[in-house]
Amino acid sequence: xxxxxxxxxxxxxxxxxxxxxxxxxxxxxxxxxxxxxxxxxxxxxxxxxxxxxxxxxxxxxxxxxxxxxxxxxxxxxxxxxxxxxxxxxxxxxxxxxxxxxxxxxxxxxxxxxxxxxxxxxxxxxxxxxxxxxxxxxxxxxxxxxxxxxxxxxxxxxxxxxxxxxxxxxxxxxxxxxxxxxxxxxxxxxxxxxxxxxxxxxxxxxxxxxxxxxxxxxxxxxxxxxxxxxxxxxxxxxxxxxxxxxxxxxxxxxxxxxxxxxxxxxxxxxxxxxxxxxxxxxxxxxxxxxxxxxxxxxxxxxxxxxxxxxxxxxxxxxxxxxxxxxxxxxxxxxxxxxxxxxxxxxxxxxxxxxxxxxxxxxxxxxxxxxxxxxxxxxxxxxxxxxxxxxxxxxxxxxxxxxxxxxxxxxxxxxxxxxxxxxxxxxxxxxxxxxxxxxxxxxxxxxxxxxxxxxxxxxxxxxxxxxxxxxxxxxxxxxxxxxxxxxxxxxxxxxxxxxxxxxxxxxxxxxxxxxxxxxxxxxxxxxxxxxxxxxxxxxxxxxxxxxxxxxxxxxx
Amino acid sequence: xxxxxxxxxxxxxxxxxxxxxxxxxxxxxxxxxxxxxxxxxxxxxxxxxxxxxxxxxxxxxxxxxxxxxxxxxxxxxxxxxxxxxxxxxxxxxxxxxxxxxxxx
Numbered sequence: 185x186x187x188x189x190x191x192x193x194x195x196x197x198x199x200x201x202x203x204x205x206x207x208x209x210x211x212x213x214x215x216x217x218x219x220x221x222x223x224x225x226x227x228x229x230x231x232x233x234x235x236x237x238x239x240x241x242x243x244x245x246x247x248x249x250x251x252x253x254x255x256x257x258x259x260x261x262x263x264x265x266x267x268x269x270x271x272x273x274x275x276x277x278x279x280x281x282x283x284x285x286x287x288x289x290x291x292x293x294x295x296x297x298x299x300x301x302x303x304x305x306x307x308x309x310x311x312x313x314x315x316x317x318x319x320x321x322x323x324x325x326x327x328x329x330x331x332x333x334x335x336x337x338x339x340x341x342x343x344x345x346x347x348x349x350x351x352x353x354x355x356x357x358x359x360x361x362x363x364x365x366x367x368x369x370x371x372x373x374x375x376x377x378x379x380x381x382x383x384x385x386x387x388x389x390x391x392x393x394x395x396x397x398x399x400x401x402x403x404x405x406x407x408x409x410x411x412x413x414x415x416x417x418x419x420x421x422x423x424x425x426x427x428x429x430x431x432x433x434x435x436x437x438x439x440x441x442x443x444x445x446x447x448x449x450x451x452x453x454x455x456x457x458x459x460x461x462x463x464x465x466x467x468x469x470x471x472x473x474x475x476x477x478x479x480x481x482x483x484x485x486x487x488x489x490x491x492x493x494x495x496x497x498x499x500x501x502x503x504x505x506x507x508x509x510x511x512x513x514x515x516x517x518x519x520x521x522x523x524x525x526x527x528x529x530x531x532x533x534x535x536x537x538x539x540x541x542x543x544x545x546x547x548x549x550x551x552x553x554x555x556x557x558x559x560x561x562x563x564x565x566x567x568x569x570x571x572x573x574x575x576x577x578x579x580x581x582x583x584x585x586x587x588x589x590x591x592x593x594x595x596x597x598x599x600x601x602x603x604x605x606x607x608x609x610x611x612x613x614x615x616x617x618x619x620x621x622x623x624x625x626x627x628x629x630x631x632x633x634x635x636x637x638x639x640x641x642x643x644x645x646x647x648x649x650x651x652x653x654x655x656x657x658x659x660x661x662x663x664x665x666x667x668x669x670x671x672x673x674x675x676x677x678x679x680x681x682x683x684x685x686x687x688x689x690x691x692x693x694x695x696x697x698x699x700x701x702x703x704x705x706x707x708x709x710x711x712x713x714x715x716x717x718x719x720x721x722x723x724x725x726x727x728x729x730x731x732x733x734x735x736x737x738x
Numbered sequence: 739x740x741x742x743x744x745x746x747x748x749x750x751x752x753x754x755x756x757x758x759x760x761x762x763x764x765x766x767x768x769x770x771x772x773x774x775x776x777x778x779x780x781x782x783x784x785x786x787x788x789x790x791x792x793x794x795x796x797x798x799x800x801x802x803x804x805x806x807x808x809x810x811x812x813x814x815x816x817x818x819x820x821x822x823x824x825x826x827x828x829x830x831x832x833x834x835x836x837x838x839x840x841x842x
Binding site for chain 1 (some may be wrong): 796797
């Protein structure tokens with residue numbers, strides 16, 4: 185397998201979300217670029233605005249509900265923009281544009297895959313999740329199951345997903361900022377880590393949401409302007425855009441066709457499962473459903489998010505092909521080997537210079553930095569709630585902790601996660617972190633998503649079944665990645681991998697569901713009987729919203 | 739609360755409404771799932787079908803409008819679901835809940 189196609193494969197899994205590998209791999213030895221003054225100025229304005237938001241949010245954050253769920257004060261539309269912001273990461277904006285720049289049509293696959301999970305999340309999960317939970321998705325999974333084991337499992341899977349993501353983001357951020365701003369790698373990582381800890385510890389969910397909304401609006405604005413300018417170059421004709429791309433790209437007409445990103449049907453299905461179900465199982469996105477007042481607003485927020493994400497991915501297709509047509513043939517953007525300066529991920533950045541000049545280049549760079557910052561903040565808050573709300577308040581203290589205590593633990597957890605992310609981000613500088621994102625998506629798709637669906641729709645699910653099945657799914661995902669080509673061959677340089685498939689999601693999903701169902705069906709314990717009889721009350725609350733948190737304030 | 743839940747669960751209007759809601763969720767989920775699966779399977783088994791130009795002499799291939807339509811289709815289905823939920827399900831559910839609340 186050529187290095188380009190294996191890179192495409194690995195990118196596949198992370199494009200819908202954070203920057204990780206997409207940006208991490210561009211790394212290698214990065215030549216220091218001169219300080220980019222307009223970009224840094226605009227980024228500093230963004231930082232000043234977001235710190236203002238954080239100060240305002242800190243004054244409004246009094247209770248645990250404020251801290252974790254913005255007190256249910258976010259409207260459906262605002263939440264939709266924030267959710268879209270979580271998803272429109274630097275990996276989508278820079279990574280997928282770069283993927284189209286190098287591979288053409290194949291990039292569209294990630295756009296389609298990135299969107300497909302959202303309708304499913306809306307139809308199956310969003311309303312019931314909102315009606316059953318308070319702060320984390322573990323609230324809904326463990327609604328009628330034993331709190332101790334269920335929350336421990338859910339918190340473990342959340343922390344695995346979150347920390348893998350955070351490290352991937354940090355490595356991506358360091359590299360990107362080095363390229364865009366001319367800052368040293370460690371300086372970029374420390375800046376991102378420091379700012380995210382400030383937002384999360386002082387501003388909680390209110391700040392995290394508004395930072396995400398601000399960035400989403402900036403990113404949508406920037407990419408819309410870019411898209412319009414590109415289309416303007418081609419008289420707003422797609423055929424002319426594609427014709428110009430075909431003329432420039434070394435692949436010629438093949439740039440408009442699928443290029444063997446998935447080699448066999450089973451890999452295709454497993455990649456599909458990771459994209460589709462992974463989206464619906466990401467803890468930092470599921471957490472957002474608790475920031476709105478009721479199920480109706482939750483539903484509306486997915487509608488808004490789907491619209492924005494769909495629009496964004498269609499724009500990315502224009503930007504990707506625009507980059508081929510307008511940047512590809514120009515020697516000033518290419519190395520002597522004919523590669524893009526700074527790697528494929530710089531395609532969107534170079535494009536902004538071509539169509540709109542230096543000032544807009546600065547704006548787009550600042551937005552890319554802001555994107556990383558907003559996404560890591562959401563991740564950190566989600567990890568901190570798993571530690572403080574699930575593990576500390578519900579498992580360890582068995583709901584005897586005071587609100588102040590729990591928020592205090594959250595803040596400590598956020599600082600600890602921030603430190604961990606900075607240290608690991610620096611430790612993994614220049615390394616291939618593809619496997620981390622693969623694993624994060626596999627765990628979300630193979631553990632969080634099926635357990636949530638089973639808990640909400642299947643009366644027969646028992647604690648024993650969920651814990652055993654979830655653990656099996658978790659271990660299967662880890663084993664498939666470690667013994668698969670991504671780690672075993674690419675990272676450890678063995679000749680071939682014991683597990684031949686690159687995408688673990690489908691295998692871990694099947695393992696998790698099979699074991700969960702079998703163990704639940706054979707569970708004859710008294711607790712299993714109680715859990716089945718508690719299903720009715722859970723069902724009525726889930727579909728009517730009676731007794732849902734926040735409902736009493738209306 | 740438990741008594742109220744039991745009463746609602748036994749309400750035939752509630753059961754009828756839930757059957758309609760759940761059927762819609764199921765069909766919409768299957769529709770979006772099949773569209774996505776179909777696209778993935780075309781890429782795996784018949785990439786040539788996607789690589790065919792829309793018309794002789796054009797460079798735009800069938801895959802471009804097809805992929806974009808999967809995105810638009812997914813969005814259209816979320817719109818349909820939200821529209822029916824707002825216009826129909828929420829109102830009926832509110833009526834059922836109000837009736838039970840009045841009995842308390």
